[in-house]
Protein backbone atom coordinates (compact mmCIF):
# COMPACT_ATOMS: atom_id res chain seq x y z
CA UNK A 289 0.00 0.00 0.00
CA UNK A 290 2.72 2.49 1.02
CA UNK A 291 6.33 2.10 0.00
CA UNK A 292 9.04 4.60 0.78
CA UNK A 293 12.34 3.78 -0.91
CA UNK A 294 15.68 5.35 0.05
CA UNK A 295 14.05 8.73 0.52
CA UNK A 296 16.24 11.78 1.11
CA UNK A 297 14.61 15.08 2.08
CA UNK A 298 16.02 18.42 3.08
CA UNK A 299 15.75 22.15 3.50
CA UNK A 300 18.40 24.47 2.03
CA UNK A 301 21.86 22.97 2.38
CA UNK A 302 20.83 20.29 4.89
CA UNK A 303 19.47 16.80 4.35
CA UNK A 304 17.13 16.22 7.29
CA UNK A 305 16.02 12.72 6.24
CA UNK A 306 18.58 10.37 4.71
CA UNK A 307 17.75 7.31 2.63
CA UNK A 308 14.69 6.31 4.65
CA UNK A 309 12.87 3.14 3.58
CA UNK A 310 9.64 1.66 4.95
CA UNK A 311 6.56 -0.21 3.79
CA UNK A 312 3.01 -0.63 5.04
CA UNK A 313 0.54 -3.24 3.79
CA UNK A 314 -3.15 -2.37 3.42
CA UNK A 315 -4.86 -2.11 6.82
CA UNK A 316 -1.58 -1.86 8.73
CA UNK A 317 -0.80 0.87 11.22
CA UNK A 318 2.73 2.27 11.33
CA UNK A 319 4.42 4.72 13.69
CA UNK A 320 7.48 6.90 13.24
CA UNK A 321 9.11 7.23 16.66
CA UNK A 322 12.00 9.50 17.52
CA UNK A 323 13.19 12.56 19.42
CA UNK A 324 12.33 16.11 18.43
CA UNK A 325 14.00 17.28 15.23
CA UNK A 326 14.89 13.80 13.90
CA UNK A 327 12.87 14.32 10.70
CA UNK A 328 9.58 12.50 11.45
CA UNK A 329 7.28 15.32 10.38
CA UNK A 330 9.32 16.03 7.26
CA UNK A 331 8.99 12.38 6.20
CA UNK A 332 5.24 12.43 6.86
CA UNK A 333 4.84 15.67 4.90
CA UNK A 334 6.68 14.17 1.93
CA UNK A 335 4.30 11.21 1.88
CA UNK A 336 1.35 13.63 2.01
CA UNK A 337 2.80 15.58 -0.91
CA UNK A 338 3.99 18.76 0.84
CA UNK A 339 7.74 18.15 0.46
CA UNK A 340 9.61 17.03 -2.66
CA UNK A 341 12.20 14.25 -2.37
CA UNK A 342 15.86 14.97 -3.13
CA UNK A 343 16.37 11.30 -3.90
CA UNK A 344 14.42 8.05 -3.64
CA UNK A 345 10.73 7.55 -4.29
CA UNK A 346 7.31 7.07 -2.71
CA UNK A 347 4.71 4.61 -4.00
CA UNK A 348 1.03 4.42 -3.04
CA UNK A 349 -0.86 1.30 -4.12
CA UNK A 350 1.99 0.40 -6.47
CA UNK A 351 1.92 3.79 -8.20
CA UNK A 352 4.94 6.10 -8.01
CA UNK A 353 3.67 9.39 -6.51
CA UNK A 354 6.98 11.12 -5.83
CA UNK A 355 10.54 11.13 -7.11
CA UNK A 356 13.07 13.96 -7.22
CA UNK A 357 11.82 14.79 -10.73
CA UNK A 358 8.04 14.41 -10.43
CA UNK A 359 5.50 14.69 -7.64
CA UNK A 360 1.80 14.00 -7.75
CA UNK A 361 0.02 16.97 -6.08
CA UNK A 362 -1.12 16.34 -2.49
CA UNK A 363 -4.82 16.54 -3.35
CA UNK A 364 -4.49 13.74 -5.91
CA UNK A 365 -2.84 11.24 -3.54
CA UNK A 366 -5.95 10.16 -1.61
CA UNK A 367 -4.15 10.80 1.66
CA UNK A 368 -5.92 12.15 4.78
CA UNK A 369 -4.10 14.08 7.51
CA UNK A 370 -4.63 14.72 11.20
CA UNK A 371 -2.36 17.35 12.68
CA UNK A 372 -0.91 18.06 16.14
CA UNK A 373 -3.46 20.72 16.83
CA UNK A 374 -6.83 19.28 16.06
CA UNK A 375 -7.46 22.22 13.74
CA UNK A 376 -11.23 21.86 13.54
CA UNK A 377 -13.01 24.64 11.69
CA UNK A 378 -14.31 26.80 14.56
CA UNK A 379 -17.19 28.20 12.48
CA UNK A 380 -18.54 24.71 11.66
CA UNK A 381 -20.31 22.39 14.11
CA UNK A 382 -19.26 18.75 14.50
CA UNK A 383 -21.43 17.63 11.60
CA UNK A 384 -20.10 20.40 9.36
CA UNK A 385 -16.52 19.52 10.25
CA UNK A 386 -16.92 15.82 9.49
CA UNK A 387 -18.87 16.58 6.28
CA UNK A 388 -16.16 18.94 5.06
CA UNK A 389 -14.42 16.49 2.75
CA UNK A 390 -17.70 15.00 1.48
CA UNK A 391 -18.92 17.86 -0.68
CA UNK A 392 -19.02 15.59 -3.73
CA UNK A 393 -21.71 13.37 -2.16
CA UNK A 394 -25.51 13.83 -2.31
CA UNK A 395 -26.96 15.31 0.90
CA UNK A 396 -28.56 12.08 2.17
CA UNK A 397 -25.42 10.07 1.49
CA UNK A 398 -23.31 12.74 3.17
CA UNK A 399 -25.50 12.70 6.29
CA UNK A 400 -25.30 8.91 6.44
CA UNK A 401 -21.52 8.93 6.13
CA UNK A 402 -21.20 11.60 8.85
CA UNK A 403 -23.43 9.47 11.10
CA UNK A 404 -21.33 6.40 10.42
CA UNK A 405 -18.08 8.24 11.21
CA UNK A 406 -19.42 9.81 14.42
CA UNK A 407 -20.66 6.40 15.58
CA UNK A 408 -17.21 4.98 14.84
CA UNK A 409 -15.50 7.56 17.07
CA UNK A 410 -18.23 7.38 19.74
CA UNK A 411 -19.60 10.92 19.28
CA UNK A 412 -22.99 10.10 17.82
CA UNK A 413 -25.00 12.47 19.97
CA UNK A 414 -22.77 15.48 19.34
CA UNK A 415 -23.52 16.46 15.76
CA UNK A 416 -24.65 19.96 16.64
CA UNK A 417 -21.91 20.79 19.15
CA UNK A 418 -19.35 23.48 18.34
CA UNK A 419 -15.63 22.69 18.57
CA UNK A 420 -15.21 24.93 21.65
CA UNK A 421 -17.87 22.86 23.44
CA UNK A 422 -15.76 19.68 23.17
CA UNK A 423 -12.90 18.35 25.31
CA UNK A 424 -9.45 17.98 23.73
CA UNK A 425 -9.99 14.23 23.30
CA UNK A 426 -13.41 14.76 21.69
CA UNK A 427 -12.00 17.37 19.31
CA UNK A 428 -9.29 14.92 18.33
CA UNK A 429 -11.90 12.25 17.62
CA UNK A 430 -13.83 14.68 15.41
CA UNK A 431 -10.60 15.44 13.55
CA UNK A 432 -10.08 11.70 13.02
CA UNK A 433 -13.70 11.24 11.84
CA UNK A 434 -13.24 14.15 9.44
CA UNK A 435 -10.02 12.69 8.03
CA UNK A 436 -11.51 9.19 7.64
CA UNK A 437 -14.85 10.30 6.15
CA UNK A 438 -13.67 10.57 2.50
CA UNK A 439 -12.16 7.04 2.80
CA UNK A 440 -8.53 8.05 2.24
CA UNK A 441 -6.25 5.33 0.92
CA UNK A 442 -3.81 6.32 3.66
CA UNK A 443 -4.27 8.31 6.86
CA UNK A 444 -1.30 10.30 8.21
CA UNK A 445 -1.35 11.50 11.81
CA UNK A 446 1.22 13.96 13.17
CA UNK A 447 1.47 13.70 16.96
CA UNK A 448 -2.33 13.56 17.24
CA UNK A 449 -2.28 13.25 21.04
CA UNK A 450 0.40 15.81 21.87
CA UNK A 451 -2.15 18.23 23.37
CA UNK A 452 -3.66 15.57 25.63
CA UNK A 453 -2.57 14.56 29.14
CA UNK A 454 0.28 12.06 29.20
CA UNK A 455 -1.80 9.67 31.30
CA UNK A 456 -4.56 9.61 28.69
CA UNK A 457 -2.39 9.08 25.65
CA UNK A 458 -1.84 5.36 25.82
CA UNK A 459 -5.54 4.56 26.27
CA UNK A 460 -6.53 7.00 23.49
CA UNK A 461 -3.88 5.46 21.24
CA UNK A 462 -5.44 2.04 21.86
CA UNK A 463 -8.90 3.46 21.14
CA UNK A 464 -7.65 5.01 17.90
CA UNK A 465 -6.13 1.70 16.91
CA UNK A 466 -9.51 0.01 17.24
CA UNK A 467 -11.21 2.83 15.28
CA UNK A 468 -8.67 2.49 12.46
CA UNK A 469 -9.01 -1.28 12.48
CA UNK A 470 -12.81 -1.07 12.22
CA UNK A 471 -12.49 1.42 9.37
CA UNK A 472 -9.94 -0.88 7.67
CA UNK A 473 -7.68 2.16 7.34
CA UNK A 474 -3.98 2.10 6.55
CA UNK A 475 -2.31 4.71 8.74
CA UNK A 476 1.09 6.18 9.58
CA UNK A 477 1.48 8.19 12.78
CA UNK A 478 4.32 10.33 14.08
CA UNK A 479 5.08 10.32 17.80
CA UNK A 480 7.95 10.76 20.22
CA UNK A 481 6.17 8.70 22.88
CA UNK A 482 7.16 5.03 23.02
CA UNK A 483 4.12 3.68 24.93
CA UNK A 484 1.89 5.45 22.40
CA UNK A 485 3.75 3.81 19.49
CA UNK A 486 3.62 0.38 21.18
CA UNK A 487 -0.12 0.76 21.86
CA UNK A 488 -0.90 1.73 18.25
CA UNK A 489 1.40 0.25 15.73
CA UNK A 490 1.89 -2.96 13.80
CA UNK A 491 5.21 -1.57 12.61
CA UNK A 492 7.39 1.10 14.14
CA UNK A 493 10.13 3.11 12.49
CA UNK A 494 12.70 4.43 14.95
CA UNK A 495 14.33 7.62 13.70
CA UNK A 496 17.42 9.37 15.03
CA UNK A 497 19.30 12.24 13.42
CA UNK A 498 17.51 11.98 10.07
CA UNK A 499 18.02 8.23 9.72
CA UNK A 500 15.38 5.57 9.95
CA UNK A 501 17.40 3.16 12.07
CA UNK A 502 14.95 0.26 12.09
CA UNK A 503 11.48 -0.56 10.74
CA UNK A 504 10.02 -3.51 12.63
CA UNK A 505 7.31 -4.58 15.07
CA UNK A 506 7.50 -3.64 18.75
CA UNK A 507 8.70 -7.09 19.86
CA UNK A 508 11.57 -7.08 17.37
CA UNK A 509 12.60 -3.53 18.31
CA UNK A 510 12.74 -4.48 21.96
CA UNK A 511 14.41 -7.87 21.54
CA UNK A 512 16.72 -7.08 18.65
CA UNK A 513 17.37 -3.33 18.38
CA UNK A 514 19.42 -2.68 15.24
CA UNK A 515 21.44 0.23 16.64
CA UNK A 516 22.32 1.74 20.05
CA UNK A 517 19.93 4.62 19.19
CA UNK A 518 17.04 2.18 18.90
CA UNK A 519 18.08 0.52 22.17
CA UNK A 520 18.11 3.91 23.90
CA UNK A 521 14.69 4.95 22.56
CA UNK A 522 12.84 1.67 23.03
CA UNK A 523 12.63 0.26 26.55
CA UNK A 524 15.22 0.71 29.27
CA UNK A 525 18.58 -0.87 29.85
CA UNK A 526 22.30 -0.15 29.82
CA UNK A 527 25.11 -0.75 27.37
CA UNK A 528 28.13 -2.47 28.91
CA UNK A 529 31.51 -3.29 27.35
CA UNK A 530 31.57 -6.98 26.46
CA UNK A 531 33.70 -9.64 24.86
CA UNK A 532 32.63 -12.74 22.95
CA UNK A 533 32.99 -16.02 24.81
CA UNK A 534 31.74 -19.52 24.09
CA UNK A 535 27.92 -19.41 23.89
CA UNK A 536 27.52 -15.75 24.69
CA UNK A 537 29.05 -12.59 26.09
CA UNK A 538 31.20 -11.74 29.10
CA UNK A 539 30.77 -8.40 30.89
CA UNK A 540 31.93 -7.09 34.26
CA UNK A 541 28.67 -8.50 35.63
CA UNK A 542 29.15 -12.05 34.35
CA UNK A 543 28.12 -14.17 31.40
CA UNK A 544 25.08 -13.38 29.23
CA UNK A 545 23.48 -15.57 26.59
CA UNK A 546 24.14 -15.22 22.87
CA UNK A 547 20.72 -13.63 22.19
CA UNK A 548 21.75 -10.51 24.17
CA UNK A 549 21.75 -7.57 21.70
CA UNK A 550 25.30 -6.46 20.91
CA UNK A 551 26.72 -3.46 19.05
CA UNK A 552 30.15 -2.58 17.66
CA UNK A 553 33.13 -4.89 17.38
CA UNK A 554 36.51 -5.61 18.89
CA UNK A 555 37.27 -3.55 22.00
CA UNK A 556 34.29 -1.32 21.22
CA UNK A 557 31.72 -4.12 21.59
CA UNK A 558 28.89 -3.38 24.00
CA UNK A 559 25.88 -5.46 24.95
CA UNK A 560 22.45 -4.19 25.93
CA UNK A 561 21.36 -5.42 29.33
CA UNK A 562 17.63 -4.97 29.95
CA UNK A 563 16.58 -4.80 33.62
CA UNK A 564 15.30 -8.38 33.34
CA UNK A 565 18.77 -9.58 32.26
CA UNK A 566 20.11 -9.04 35.79
CA UNK A 567 19.15 -10.32 39.22
CA UNK A 568 19.80 -9.15 42.79
CA UNK A 569 21.31 -11.69 45.18
CA UNK A 570 21.96 -11.66 48.92
CA UNK A 571 25.30 -13.46 48.75
CA UNK A 572 28.04 -12.94 46.18
CA UNK A 573 27.59 -11.24 42.83
CA UNK A 574 29.12 -7.93 41.79
CA UNK A 575 28.60 -5.29 44.50
CA UNK A 576 26.45 -2.31 43.54
CA UNK A 577 24.92 0.54 45.51
CA UNK A 578 21.20 1.34 45.29
CA UNK A 579 20.90 4.91 43.92
CA UNK A 580 17.18 5.00 43.13
CA UNK A 581 14.28 2.68 43.94
CA UNK A 582 10.93 3.00 42.15
CA UNK A 583 7.83 1.01 42.97
CA UNK A 584 6.24 -0.23 39.73
CA UNK A 585 3.33 -2.20 41.17
CA UNK A 586 4.43 -5.69 40.19
CA UNK A 587 8.12 -5.06 40.98
CA UNK A 588 10.67 -2.52 42.16
CA UNK A 589 12.91 -0.91 39.58
CA UNK A 590 16.36 -0.15 40.95
CA UNK A 591 19.03 2.10 39.56
CA UNK A 592 22.34 0.79 40.87
CA UNK A 593 25.85 2.22 40.72
CA UNK A 594 28.84 -0.08 40.22
CA UNK A 595 32.31 0.58 41.70
CA UNK A 596 33.42 2.16 38.37
CA UNK A 597 30.36 4.53 38.50
CA UNK A 598 28.51 2.66 35.71
CA UNK A 599 24.76 2.84 36.29
CA UNK A 600 22.60 -0.24 35.68
CA UNK A 601 18.88 -0.95 35.94
CA UNK A 602 17.42 -4.07 37.49
CA UNK A 603 14.01 -5.30 38.60
CA UNK A 604 13.52 -6.71 42.09
CA UNK A 605 10.85 -8.53 44.03
CA UNK A 606 8.35 -6.38 45.93
CA UNK A 607 8.68 -8.84 48.84
CA UNK A 608 12.31 -7.82 49.39
CA UNK A 609 12.89 -4.06 49.37
CA UNK A 610 16.46 -2.73 49.29
CA UNK A 611 16.93 0.77 50.68
CA UNK A 612 18.66 3.58 48.80
CA UNK A 613 22.35 3.48 49.82
CA UNK A 614 22.37 -0.27 50.49
CA UNK A 615 25.01 -2.43 48.80
CA UNK A 616 23.54 -5.39 46.92
CA UNK A 617 24.94 -8.21 44.78
CA UNK A 618 24.28 -8.38 41.07
CA UNK A 619 24.38 -11.47 38.80
CA UNK A 620 23.10 -12.27 35.29
CA UNK A 621 19.49 -13.45 35.43
CA UNK A 622 19.81 -16.40 33.08
Ligand SMILES: Nc1ncnc2c1ncn2[C@@H]1O[C@H](COP(=O)(O)OP(=O)(O)OP(=O)(O)O)[C@@H](O)[C@H]1O
Pocket residue numbers: 299300304322323324325326327328329330331480
Ligand atom coordinates in the same frame (compact mmCIF):
# COMPACT_ATOMS: atom_id res chain seq x y z
N1 LIG B 1 10.64 24.52 6.73
C1 LIG B 1 11.83 24.20 7.21
N2 LIG B 1 12.94 24.87 6.83
C2 LIG B 1 14.16 24.54 7.31
N3 LIG B 1 14.40 23.57 8.21
C3 LIG B 1 13.33 22.87 8.64
C4 LIG B 1 12.00 23.15 8.19
N4 LIG B 1 11.15 22.28 8.80
C5 LIG B 1 11.93 21.50 9.60
N5 LIG B 1 13.22 21.85 9.52
C6 LIG B 1 14.35 21.19 10.22
O1 LIG B 1 14.40 19.85 9.81
C7 LIG B 1 14.70 18.98 10.90
C8 LIG B 1 13.62 17.91 11.04
O2 LIG B 1 12.39 18.54 11.40
P1 LIG B 1 11.05 17.73 11.61
O3 LIG B 1 9.96 18.72 11.89
O4 LIG B 1 10.86 16.78 10.50
O5 LIG B 1 11.39 16.91 12.93
P2 LIG B 1 10.46 16.09 13.89
O6 LIG B 1 11.19 14.83 14.15
O7 LIG B 1 9.09 15.99 13.35
O8 LIG B 1 10.45 16.98 15.21
P3 LIG B 1 9.26 17.32 16.24
O9 LIG B 1 9.01 16.05 17.01
O10 LIG B 1 9.90 18.38 17.10
O11 LIG B 1 8.10 17.80 15.45
C9 LIG B 1 14.85 19.87 12.12
O12 LIG B 1 16.22 20.10 12.32
C10 LIG B 1 14.15 21.15 11.71
O13 LIG B 1 14.73 22.24 12.36
